[in-house]
Amino acid sequence: MMLRRVVFLVFAVTILTGCAGGRDQPIAERIYTLHPEGGPTPESFVICSGHGCRDRHTVSLSPGQWQSVKAVFATPPANAAEERELIRVAVSRLERLAGAATGTDADLAGTYSNMWMQRQLDCADETVNTTTYIRLLMADRLVTKHRLGGRLHKGNIIDYLPHMAPSIIDQETGTQWAVDSWYLDHGEPPEIVTAQVWHTDYETWGSTGKPARP
Template identity: 25%
Template sequence: MRLLLGILTIMVAMSAQAASPVTLCYNYGCAARAQLRFASDELDALDARLRAAGSAAEEREVLAGVLGSLYRIAGERTPVSADRAGNLGDQGENGRMDCIDHSTNTTALLELLATRGSLRYHKVLAPARRTRFILQHYSAVIEEIAPPAPLAAPAEVPDHVGLLLFLCDCPEVLADIPRPPAPPPGNPGAQFAVDSWFVDNGEPAVVLPLADWLNGDGPNVQ
């Protein structure tokens, strides 16, 4: 019996170590906080989705959904499941989030993904603020980086290349060896708002160019 209890204790400890803690805030202006842990298998599944992206644009598209999934999981373990798009749809609810909560939490979730190496085409920046008339709004921000170098794969050398190199001094025949396709060039340095305030809990975040967001673009929610 003691042996069984010891094994169970070790398994629980290993499970806790495998999980990744994140502190989320809510109830407007980060008035309340809760720490939760994402299990390794949950994060591994999301990592796989992100690593399947073949360009920065694809990664942004997948990232929007991955953030929605992270918020949905968070809503199962914290009060943020009550959060609705904007500020009017969840007034008075425990777990509601304003743009300060969202920009803080989304940045923390992005940093979690970046720490795991899940983001190959972007880095995480500090939240941005926009001011229109007397209103202020905040959002998480990412910046596109140069695409990672493709993994070197063994080149398939056509049979005639080796033969011609043996028979004659014909270096031009090396051009017949196929080269791996280069990754899409993208637009390194471009910055994007990642705004989860625009959507209900668990829905994909809104990702759009930061300049457009600063000019007021985004869904019409209040």
């Protein structure tokens, strides 16, 4: 009985300090304090792994690599909807480049069934990293029809496990959109859906038609 109680407590603490840990203020601050010199640049930016950004990795893209990201926007989007599709492709490309440089490219969808994998990302890591990728795109004026929004949260352990994601806001309509990579394996284009839809069950709107590994 005592062993079972200890195992439960370890599991609970892991959950609370993993994806759920992204609710705390340090994660919100970390999005910006990871780059104290004024913001991420293609030449030097930091991504997180290890659940709750416990592990940090500096990435440096070559001019050719960054040009491959810029090439996604070679044809300027005609509207915000087209820009969101380009954001999906560009975030995917940045994640692949960063993953190859840091060893985080083995990351799988979800968190808890994969939590013992080396350099697995939870939703807090994904939130910080995706925010960094979007900041890189915005700094180079590749994304102009959206601005960064706040972090979105759902789940309370009772109904389903806590989860978080970054968001962008349509400059014209004010609609908030979640940009969520956690539901998908490394390098796949993130889900981009309205915040209202994101708060519902993933099975009802996700591109994979199934929940991420719990």
